[in-house]
Amino acid sequence: MQMQTLKFVKKIAPPWSNGTVSTPNGPVYKVSTDWARPDYWGMIKSRAGAFRMNYAVEPGLYAVGQPTTDSDVFVTANYKLTFDTLRRELKGLNAWVLVLDTKSINVWCAAGKGTFGTDELINRISLARLDSVVAHRRVILPQLGAVGVSASAVLKKTGFRVSFGPVRAEDIPAYVQAGYKKTEAMSAVRFSLLDRLVLTPMEINPAMKKFFKYSWIALLVLGMQPWGIMFDKMLSDGLPFLLLGLVAVLAGAFLTPVLLPFIPFRSFAIKGWIVGMLTVFLATMFADFFAMRNHLLLATTFLLFPALSSYIALQFTGSTTFTGMSGVKKELKIGIPLYIGAAGISLILMVVFKLKEWGVV
Amino acid sequence: MKYLAHVTTLKYDSEKCAGCGRCVEVCPRGVFVMRDKRAAITDRDLCMECGACALNCDFGAISVNSGVGCAAAIINSMITGGPPSCDCSDGSCCG
Numbered sequence: 021m022q023m024q025t026l027k028f029v030k031k032i033a034p035p036w037s038n039g040t041v042s043t044p045n046g047p048v049y050k051v052s053t054d055w056a057r058p059d060y061w062g063m064i065k066s067r068a069g070a071f072r073m074n075y076a077v078e079p080g081l082y083a084v085g086q087p088t089t090d091s092d093v094f095v096t097a098n099y100k101l102t103f104d105t106l107r108r109e110l111k112g113l114n115a116w117v118l119v120l121d122t123k124s125i126n127v128w129c130a131a132g133k134g135t136f137g138t139d140e141l142i143n144r145i146s147l148a149r150l151d152s153v154v155a156h157r158r159v160i161l162p163q164l165g166a167v168g169v170s171a172s173a174v175l176k177k178t179g180f181r182v183s184f185g186p187v188r189a190e191d192i193p194a195y196v197q198a199g200y201k202k203t204e205a206m207s208a209v210r211f212s213l214l215d216r217l218v219l220t221p222m223e224i225n226p227a228m229k230k231f232f233k234y235s236w237i238a239l240l241v242l243g244m245q246p247w248g249i250m251f252d253k254m255l256s257d258g259l260p261f262l263l264l265g266l267v268a269v270l271a272g273a274f275l276t277p278v279l280l281p282f283i284p285f286r287s288f289a290i291k292g293w294i295v296g297m298l299t300v301f302l303a304t305m306f307a308d309f310f311a312m313r314n315h316l317l318l319a320t321t322f323l324l325f326p327a328l329s330s331y332i333a334l335q336f337t338g339s340t341t342f343t344g345m346s347g348v349k350k351e352l353k354i355g356i357p358l359y360i361g362a363a364g365i366s367l368i369l370m371v372v373f374k375l376k377e378w379g380v381v
Numbered sequence: 382m383k384y385l386a387h388v389t390t391l392k393y394d395s396e397k398c399a400g401c402g403r404c405v406e407v408c409p410r411g412v413f414v415m416r417d418k419r420a421a422i423t424d425r426d427l428c429m430e431c432g433a434c435a436l437n438c439d440f441g442a443i444s445v446n447s448g449v450g451c452a453a454a455i456i457n458s459m460i461t462g463g464p465p466s467c468d469c470s471d472g473s474c475c476g
Contacts, residue, residue: 132431132449133466166407166433167447184406202406209409211382286385288452338451340382342410344430345448345465347385348455356456 034077036107041083044152050083053111059104066101068221075100076124081148085114089155092196094185095141096162097122097130109189113196116153120144131168138170142177151179160185160200163207209341216277219339223273227332231269235262241370246378257317264300268325271299272332277339288343289355292333296326316373320366327362330355389428390446395419397442404443407433 033040033049035058040047066075079098084107093116096106103119110117120140122130130136145151145159161169163184171182186195186206195202238261243254276283276295283291300321334351337343375381391412398420404413405420410427413420413434420442432447449455454465 131433163407164409164433166437167431168436170436171403172437172439187409204411207406207409208411281382286383334452338449338453340450342382342427342429343384343450344389344428345450345455346388346390346430346446348450348452350385350388352452352455352459 036104037082041087043081045149048081048083050085051107051117053084053107055104055108063101063104067218069225074124077103077119079119079121079144081150081153082117082119083115084110084117085112087114087116089153091115091154093118093150093154093159094192095120095159095165097125097127097136099124099126099130102126106189106192109192113193116150118144118148118150118159127162128164128167131165134168136165137168138173141169141174141182145174145178145180157181158183162189163187163202164209211280211341213278215341216280219336220274220277223277223332223336223339224269227269227273227335231265235265238262238265241374244374261321264303264321264325265328267299267303268296268328269332271296271326272329273336275299276329276333277336280336287351288334288337289330289351293326293330295333296329297322299329300325314373316369316376320369320373323362323369324366327359331359383426384429384450386426389425389430390444391422391425391428391430391434392444393420393422394442395421397440399440399442401439403437403439404434407437409433 035056036052037049038052039050041050062075076098077100091114094106094110095118096103098119098121103117106117120130120136121144122135122140125133125135127136141159141161150159151157157179158181159174160183164187166184169182171184174180174182183200185200186192186202187209188206191202191206195206239254239258240249242258242261243249243251245253272292272295276288276292279295280291283294285291285294304318304321334348334355337348337351372381400415400418400420402415402420405415409431410429412422412424412428414423415421428445429450430445430447432445435443435445435447449465451465457463458465
């Protein structure tokens, strides 16, 4: 009977597990602290946005090493990249890992939504029957989970005391070594060049999708003649416009996030506008777009594209570790009328340009 | 890096503080420190209104109008009328 159970467990065991550990409630999977090739490949794909919405592990209790009733319990999200990061940093420790059902979302975002939350933690502690697995009454949460978890509510309902550990899993060994004390650095969110760089694909992807959605309109309008849509007009006037659109996407979705601390002003809208203005200016200088022949097209260029870059840069507020809702609301309150104004005036300039081209005015 | 100045809705009443230190433990921006067995604010402009301190203050000393500081979420909420949330339809931010 025992053999059969083990066989069954082995058959459906996740690829990152290496055996089982028995508990009063039956066996739980032991988790490897090493990454295999699929784990690296999964990280790359989820960073690029290929399948991040269903990159998950089964919620529940897992073991690292040979944990006992005295071992620590680390709570985490069921986004696989989060889970993988945690298990890698627990190398050499004997611990329990309690995975919450956060719908394959990372700790901070899930805490903001409430799925990494008080109710889910209370529910998961009781489902895993944690009180019979460990003799102590403490769970260690990633600090950023505090956005969604009320420690006192969890204590009241489950008897487990919540400790908010370091922000990053990499600090867990040092935190444990120091007697569960955090340094200031362990408590602070960072936003390094690398942190910002890995986030840019998810800025560029949606911007490019919208770019392709609207680019054909620009081509049609610029190719439009009284006698039909002219392909050569489309190329000579439309193509530079599309290239400038790409420059604006690059400025707002890549350059601004990466260079963030080096661009003057705190407002993301202004940062994005500055970078957009510089890159569009450089592009028109080097590429000699429109052969500098038309003032209306040039005016549209400098009105529209830096504004586009500014708008795209503003979207990056969703990925930072330091922008608050009141600030973003303030930026939008001032920004949106300006963006709409810039787009409206650009449209009028284009109409005047076309009318002049057709000899109407 | 700091975001816009004088915009945070963070309010702290040191009279109600019992000195438990939870706010220092949960704040990812170092807004709170312990001074003379009570919490004190270092720099309000560091606050990003995540709400962790207010949720975990058992003495009602802290309040903040918390929410996501995300342009896409706020624009969505302006259109739909709901509160700003990370449930972006195009999945552009949270993952």
